[in-house]
Amino acid sequence: DGGIxxxxxxxFRKEGQNVTLSCEQNLxxxxxxxxxxxxxxxxxxxxxxxxxxxxQKGDIAEGYSVSREKKESFPLTVTSAxxxxxxxxxxxxxxxxxxxxYFGPGTRLTVL
Amino acid sequence: xxxxxxxxxxxxxxxxxxxxxxxxxxxxxxxxxxxxxNPWGQLINLxxxxxxxxxxxRLSATTVATERYSLLYISSSQTTDSGVYFCAVDHFGxxxxxxxxxxxxxIIP
Numbered sequence: 001d002g003g004i005x006x007x008x009x010x011x012f013r014k015e016g017q018n019v020t021l022s023c024e025q026n027l028x029x030x031x032x033x034x035x036x037x038x039x040x041x042x043x044x045x046x047x048x049x050x051x052x053x054x055x056q057k058g059d060i061a062e063g064y065s066v067s068r069e070k071k072e073s074f075p076l077t078v079t080s081a082x083x084x085x086x087x088x089x090x091x092x093x094x095x096x097x098x099x100x101x102y103f104g105p106g107t108r109l110t111v112l
Numbered sequence: 113x114x115x116x117x118x119x120x121x122x123x124x125x126x127x128x129x130x131x132x133x134x135x136x137x138x139x140x141x142x143x144x145x146x147x148x149x150n151p152w153g154q155l156i157n158l159x160x161x162x163x164x165x166x167x168x169x170r171l172s173a174t175t176v177a178t179e180r181y182s183l184l185y186i187s188s189s190q191t192t193d194s195g196v197y198f199c200a201v202d203h204f205g206x207x208x209x210x211x212x213x214x215x216x217x218x219i220i221p
């Protein structure tokens with residue numbers, strides 16, 4: 001099956017711990033994106049990558065880090081510097097150029 | 113940055129009714145997408161529609177880029193249409209999506 005997978009589906013962490021969220025795609029898409037969604041809100045862009053070994057900050061990058069070592073994978077690390085990390089995190093990918101973004105099922109992170 | 117406003121914020125309808133959701137944006141765009149977010153959080157692509165009109169079954173969408181708005185029409189609503197509908201735009205040459213705050217649609221049997 002082609003698609004985007006995110007793991008885990010639910011994640012609980014203690015305050016002060018770093019945590020890494022996985023995003024993998026087998027659609028052969030060049031571009032990948034991470035969004036954050038808070039309850040009752042729209043999505044906000046954290047980081048995006050248009051090509052392997054390159055990525056750019058989105059609108060709310062503070063407290064997050066990413067890597068893009070492989071075309072298929074774009075992991076997101078939520079660091080202890082992120083003040084309000086509890087949220088729903090969505091990963092997306094698309095082909096280069098004006099085209100549709102496709103989303104994974106999301107990871108719900110709760111920091112206790 | 114570009115602003116995206118959706119209306120109405122909430123809509124409650126009886127099964128079988130028709131509805132129109134609106135998305136206004138503040139600047140030119142080279143991409144506009146409509147999504148449906150189901151109760152489990154999954155975002156489902158409905159339309160990629162930077163301009164013109166498209167139809168897919170009971171759903172259709174129209175974007176008038178020169179007037180900076182898009183409309184999503186849902187006809188003969190079903191309970192499975194419930195959820196949040198998002199409009200998202202890509203400011204020209206940017207390739208980053210900016211999302212509106214959504215319209216929460218509830219269809220009552």
